[in-house]
Amino acid sequence: MIAVVSALGMTAVLGGCGLDGESADVTLRLVAADYGDSAANSSEKYWSALVEKYEADHPGVRVEVSVHSWNDVDREVKEMVEAGRAPDMAQIGAYADYADDGLLYTADDLLSIPVQAGFASRLASAGQVNGVQYGMPFAASTRLLFYNKSLFEEAGLTPPATWEELADAAGALKAEGVEYPYALPLGSEEAQAETMQWLLSGGGGYTDAVGTYGIDSTENVETFTWLRDKLVGQGLTGPVAPGGLDRADAFAAFAEGEVGMLNGHPSLMKMAADKGVKFGMVPMPGLNGESKATMGVADWMLAFKQNGHREEVGEFLDFVYSDKNVLDLSRRYDLLPVTNAASEAMGRSGEDREIKPFLDELPLAEFYPVGKTSWAAVSAEVKKRIGTAVRQGGSPTTILGRLQTTATTAESAAAG
Known part of the structure; x- marks a missing residue:
């Protein structure tokens, strides 16, 4: 389900723990950026299909996604946080300020070991503050x-x-x-x-x-x-x-x-x-030959601690970062995958031959110092x-x- 989350829309627990010990129903709210260039390929369609599949296998969890343009998404999240109503997750351009303020879960808190270990090493390092990973790479590109x-x-x-x-x-x-x-x-x-x-x-x-x-x-x-x-x-x-x-x-x-x-x-x-x-x-040409490094750009997934849905957020993100879903996102929007397995699959596939030159640059990529506030x-x-x-x-x-x-x-x- 795709829903617009207003700054007043607090994440709520929809059910309580029953006497039978069953877990409560939970609504997770995600604010995401739009990679599409028209209504026909808006990120809303990507998230809608992904959430539908997830909810079918997780009847106790509902995920609401609010998609905003890149011109607005960072501001939207900032306003929600400042109002004391942080979303559970945000897929945006930066994470360091929120990590510095102690508002985020670490990747260790959320992800299974195989998923966290599967990130490309340069991307995982770029998501760290003082050696601790708060920013989970969501998509990447090189030049x-x-x-x-x-x-x-x-x-x-x-x-x-x-x-x-x-x-x-x-x-x-x-x-x-x-x-x-x-x-x-x-x-x-x-x-x-x-x-x-x-x-x-x-x-x-x-x-x-x-x-x-x-x-x-x-x-x-x-x-x-x-x-x-x-x-x-x-x-x-x-x-x-x-x-x-x-x-x-x-x-x-x-x-x-x-x-x-x-x-x-x-x-x-x-x-x-x-x-x-x-x-x-x-x-990119260099001073005396081909440049030894290229610029890489990454967008980030982060998870706020305010609503306390650590287990549910972690399970959802494990699903988001499955090879199939990472490849689907990358191919749909001409992005580079952020996991080793998806990168290897893309590198082997004739379907992705046009983007392979960018993929080949990723191991050499240097990223903005986004870990600095x-x-x-x-x-x-x-x-x-x-x-x-x-x-x-x-x-x-x-x-x-x-x-x-x-x-x-x-x-x-x-x-x-």
Whole structure:
């Protein structure tokens, strides 16, 4: 059953423990994000079918799911929690603040040993705070460099493997009249993703090997200096300044045949194919060769302790994370599975050959530092400021330094 859960809708125990010792009926409430792009493939349909199967085998448990757009779902959950009426489960983009406030069950509290052990190791680690897993990975994606095959053929190009080759290819595409030789979306929608992809390809990242913020590292400054001077400064990123270009607009332009190259995730495949664009995909070029790391993104399932339904939530999540259900979700929405068994099944299947290049990148993927409560503030500042680092006269040293200050201040506040 799919039901809208209002901020006033407390999770309730529908029955009491009888004298015969039978367990009470329980209603579990889940708030989830929508992976669909239309009513026809809304996540409501996925959850409705899954819940129907679960309830058929668990007559004492009722599951109500409220599905919201990604623009709203994190706020909806935050408002419910602040009102003292947390859902039993939430499938959203972050978990660290709730874990830090002591509101969540751990994965150990909920999942059977086989299910918890079945998560891909990098994803399980990304769900930890101080070595304890609170965030259960629900879906994942990685990034590849997409290129327009037709435009490349017309310009006599092969896919780039280094930054220099990428810049040379962009120059050749510009000479052919391509509107966006390389689309660099550093606008407010998802600038933190494009930024991280480039930082990793330059040997840096948001954090160092031990998890300490190092946004203004030498490697990161050199990366953004190269972007400013060799791509943006040469007019190779198109008519819209990177700071004003959102990912959605860059994807739409690629699907219209206006973009030579850009970083993309699996959903771009269908967008481009639907418009008849012939495209190829290669790993992100690095400074001196193929990047040794790629950016991964994960969405999270978390379970709140407020309503006390630990056993019922755990049993439901064990069902959610069965191989069949993980594969169904991944195939339906062009996502990467979060369990080893489902990943192996997808890797072997001819049905999934188009998404396999993204799957192959997952073992190399680095994720946002979502285990830090400071990350939300840092991400917001990246979206706000990073575009100015590559504009004419922009200073990567200054901008990355300001972002490092934001990170340090937020970390200190979290520790206090």
